[in-house]
Amino acid sequence: MSSGVLPYTVEPHPVWGLYSGKLGTWLFLASEVMLFGGLFSAYVLLRVGAPEGTWPTGEETEMDWKIGGFNTLMLIISSVTMVMAWASLKMNDFAKARTYLIITVILALAFVALKLSLEYYPHWHHGLKPSTNTFFGLYYLMTGLHAIHILGGVVVMLYFIGPGASLWKTNPEYYTNRIECTGLYWHFVDLVWIFLFPILYLMN
Amino acid sequence: MSLKAFHIVFVVACVMLSLGFAYWAISEYRTTHDAALLVCGILSIVGAGGMLVYGKWFLHKLRGVSYL
Numbered sequence: 387m388s389s390g391v392l393p394y395t396v397e398p399h400p401v402w403g404l405y406s407g408k409l410g411t412w413l414f415l416a417s418e419v420m421l422f423g424g425l426f427s428a429y430v431l432l433r434v435g436a437p438e439g440t441w442p443t444g445e446e447t448e449m450d451w452k453i454g455g456f457n458t459l460m461l462i463i464s465s466v467t468m469v470m471a472w473a474s475l476k477m478n479d480f481a482k483a484r485t486y487l488i489i490t491v492i493l494a495l496a497f498v499a500l501k502l503s504l505e506y507y508p509h510w511h512h513g514l515k516p517s518t519n520t521f522f523g524l525y526y527l528m529t530g531l532h533a534i535h536i537l538g539g540v541v542v543m544l545y546f547i548g549p550g551a552s553l554w555k556t557n558p559e560y561y562t563n564r565i566e567c568t569g570l571y572w573h574f575v576d577l578v579w580i581f582l583f584p585i586l587y588l589m590n
Numbered sequence: 591m592s593l594k595a596f597h598i599v600f601v602v603a604c605v606m607l608s609l610g611f612a613y614w615a616i617s618e619y620r621t622t623h624d625a626a627l628l629v630c631g632i633l634s635i636v637g638a639g640g641m642l643v644y645g646k647w648f649l650h651k652l653r654g655v656s657y658l
């Protein structure tokens with residue numbers, strides 16, 4: 387440790403049984419649970435506490451379950467491709483892992499593109515802005531924060547597809563661990579959407 | 591928890607979402623009679639079954655990988 391090299395990047399720590407990156411990722415995800423947990427709680431409390439007839443209904447919100455459902459399907463498939471990238475690395479197949487990562491990035495970017503073009507833009511165009519009502523304030527906050535997380539994941543994946551891929555040649559196990567950490571983050575982001583979809587699209 | 595274990599949690603969440611969505615879609619179909627809702631509801635039930643089969647296949651594929 388005194389040499390300045392980060393310890394336990396590949397082998398698990400003898401006490402907590404995880405390598406450093408995974409422990410750090412889970413600590414980060416714990417803070418993310420609190421962030422999104424607070425927003426979900428705010429949504430539930432504001433909705434339950436809203437006076438009768440003031441919470442916008444399905445037609446007033448213009449939320450299209452078909453677009454939301456299609457986006458949900460894309461994110462679910464992206465989680466499968468993400469885990470397949472990691473599984474391919476475990477089987478020493480870097481080319482296949484890279485292909486799976488590229489597919490994951492494409493699905494993530496398609497999700498954001500659909501969100502912007504088929505939801506945010508028409509909503510904004512029809513005057514449905516964060517200031518319109520409490521529902522739209524929370525809608526833009528929660529889905530916007532989620533979209534930023536998606537883009538963050540895309541940046542990380544692009545790094546590992548591009549310049550970061552050289553690590554595979556020098557230390558393949560370290561690279562595999564980094565992809566696992568990316569996969570944990572990606573699964574968390576997709577899990578958040580699995581909760582967002584029903585409360586925003588189906589329960590109005 | 592490894593990505594393998596987290597992926598199984600994710601698959602379970604997806605199965606629950608699919609079944610919940612199917613319930614919602616079929617309930618909506620009863621009031622609106624929109625055929626798209628019925629089709630999506632049925633596809634959702636099939637999807638939930640597919641996810642369960644996939645989960646079993648995934649566990650078999652990564653049987654040598656730790657849950658930690």
